[in-house]
Amino acid sequence: MKKNFFLFILIGFFLSSCSVKTNEGLYNLTAKEWYKQIIKDLQDKDLEKADEHYNGMASEHVSNPLLETTLIILAQAHIDEEEYQLAEFYLDEYNKKFGSSRNADYIRYLKIKAKFDAFGVPNRNQALMLESQKEISNFLKDYPDTEFNPLVQTMLTKFNLAVFYLNDTIKDLYYRTGRTQSAEIYEQKLRKSEFYKQSIIKPELPWYRSIFEKF
Template structure:
């Protein structure tokens, strides 16, 4: 009986020991930059972006000047875009542009920023400010890079956003009409008069705003 008890206690202590070793193994530090980069890529490939973000923090903390950092930031940004986590994607993009935003790579970075904002739209009614801000960015981009590789795509997004805003203004104006507030309705229709989009140019969405905006 004593022998059985001893085996049991030994087994429990062994499990505790290995559990402790496993916990400690997660607390890694002082690793080469390539080690952190490769580990981050594995986490991205498995879909664990939260862990990938944490690993990037280790890479950045231990190797602040590593040439792998800008590449890692762009990869994480794209991974978060693919996962529809646009706020996190924009965070990495903003940091990238602050540190590495030369004119050459700024064109691509700004395009991705506009694209992330565009695909981050879910409801025109709730995202009116985001629509306006993204339109401003798109127009500035077209002026800055008139012959850029991504300018045609930015122009397409600009047109879709302008049409969305036009339809939204008309929708709000009709709502004020029903509430017998003609002055308020006139304000929104006046905004549409200043737009280069005309009502005849737009076919209103029949299957919901979200799908229509990205078609």
């Protein structure tokens, strides 16, 4: 009786151990199996699981060609979900593993696009706007003949317009608060802009934002 009792406990412990091991996650999969699992995670809209399974894939298959496609897919998935820092992480990973002169402009373009998509409200993200302007200028100098030139030029124009609008808003704020000298500094900045004295339709904020976000 005692023998059967201890045997029962031993079997129970073994099954419990197996269950814990099974629930720890996937491992020892082929690159193709990892890839299919990540695609399934994305179809299920579970980006957290997709990130977790990418880590498993990358650790078990360090330089497998399927990683190249997987990194781009994950970067785009995070851009679609407005998770731009994670998107940049995957693009940086892609650049480290698969970057070459053949696709360098494409990766730089995707990183700029991620920043552009992250820019939403016209009187926020001043640092993001200025950083993006600089990145785009450097991109156009480094790749003057890139096929992405028209797209990046459009982004640059929109960033320039956003900076102009922000400076104009700050100038008006200084005038309203009696800080004339500061307002004149911003007036000079506006005069140097390509948009100065042009008829521009200012972006409108939804009413529930405008209450809190107007200067």
